[in-house]
Amino acid sequence: MKKIMLVDDEILTRESIRNCVDWKSNGFIYCGDAADGEMALPLIEEWSPQIVITDIKMPFMDGLELASIVRKAYPHIKIIILSGHDEFHYAQQALRIGVEDYCLKPVGSTDLIELLQKVSKQIDSEQLQKETAAYTKDKLLSDMCGGLINTSKAIEIAANYHISLIARYYAVISIDFCFHEELLDDNSYKLAAEQFISYFQSDVDVLSYRPSRSELVCLVKSNNEHVLQQCLAELPQQTKPMLQLLNCKALLGIGSIEQRLQSIHQSYLVADHEKNKQRLLQNSQLEANTFLQNATVQQPLIDRAKFINFVKIGTTEQLHEFSHAFCKDIEQLSWSNSMYGIYLFNELTLEAFHTAKQCFADIPNCSELVAQMQQRVREINSLEQCKSYLIDLLSLLWQWRSIGANQYSELILRVKQYITEHYHNKQLSLQEVSRHVGVSPSHLSKVFSQEAKQTLTEFITRTRIHKAMELLKTTNSKTFEIAYEVGYQDQHYFSNIFKKATGMTPIEFRKQGSAMTAETFYFAGGVKHAAAQKT
Known part of the structure; x- marks a missing residue:
């Protein structure tokens, strides 16, 4: 709320304005008044009002003198002139000084509130422009990760840099690079950061900043939860060869997947915690090894x-x-x-x-x-x-x-039962299941992952693949028919998912006979499991 101060030598005017306006409900605080400009100056310094309403004609120091001093000493304070003199030269002087508005007495409460709200919007607009001008892309991302900026402001500032923040899913990755002493130059860290970012898949968007020379923070976003989950899961292994080639070690923390911009802070905390845990474990292991060696x-x-x-x-x-x-x-x-x-x-x-x-x-x-x-x-x-x-x-x-x-066993049971009964529904998703069980998608995702030791999307896929395996073994249905029956409209997408989970195409699985069954199938490590069976 904006603080308002009134300066007028007429006590009736001060009391009328003070008492006729419901300041709080209109978004203002009436911090006090003064009888002339000279008495107002120390109070302005003490109260720090955003808006000063002042009469022109007053003893000792008139409103124009006060406005001139305030504009120089406190340029952020907005000044509104009230006057009983309808003369052009007064208005001309006021505008030359730089007051926000000039209006004639008497002024009604409605008109005064409209005027104050107009000036208030101007203050907000100027403040936003200052903040936007002070923001860099790195500061924007840093404040989002730190939870120091609200969603609307972040989107508005990002638009100035032509950055799109809008997505359905977000996750933060925090990484510390560590080189040998002879490679301690900024170019080495820059190269490591660039190489690390290049490993992200093309179907996810990455925004990044470097909090320090050795650190890199990436905000990864996507409209496809499964794609984002897969990207995060594969990243540690994919970047290992790059780190080895650069002769570099790294501490990598991967945050939780969130659905709101405001929750990016939570994902960052998880990533930072994971990274710090690795550092603590590494340090304590090094200390332990030192004791062992000595x-x-x-x-x-x-x-x-x-x-x-x-x-x-x-x-x-x-x-x-x-x-x-x-x-x-x-x-x-x-x-x-x-x-x-x-x-x-x-x-x-x-x-x-x-x-x-x-x-x-x-x-x-x-x-x-x-x-x-x-x-x-x-x-x-x-x-x-x-x-x-x-x-x-x-x-x-x-x-x-x-x-x-005890807290979530019943919920997880209901979720699994619903998926088992509706796996064939092509619209089945985290959002659909969360609506059925009556909890938010983000809460359900977190609880299900903790309790079931797999994501909800993985469980849906596992259920569908199990059913597909059963149909491939027990029916003569074509692959596209089975795909549609277990909830996939695209036969090629189904075949890719099936191969990724089992290590074989649907046709190869059907030809293999009874060598692999749904009972021996282990989705969480499907590809590795299938490969192990082949060898």
């Missing part, structure tokens, strides 16, 4: 995979027995004389929290909890304290496992 006695190792698996499927009844057995391999570890155990369990804690966050319900205050548990690791000085720590860590993580399992 140790005179071989240090013990722990089975992290075993622990993470127990996080997922372990029970309270097995807790004490597991912690005792798990710690057996580190009985000889000296907690008081070596930092190795701290690095070992710090890494284990980070991976355990990451697993819980990915597989279970959202963990509130996750960063704070991780910091608390890491502090406890630093305080361990005996095997018994180590066992106690593991028990507490597992108990804490299982709270969210229990919440996640």
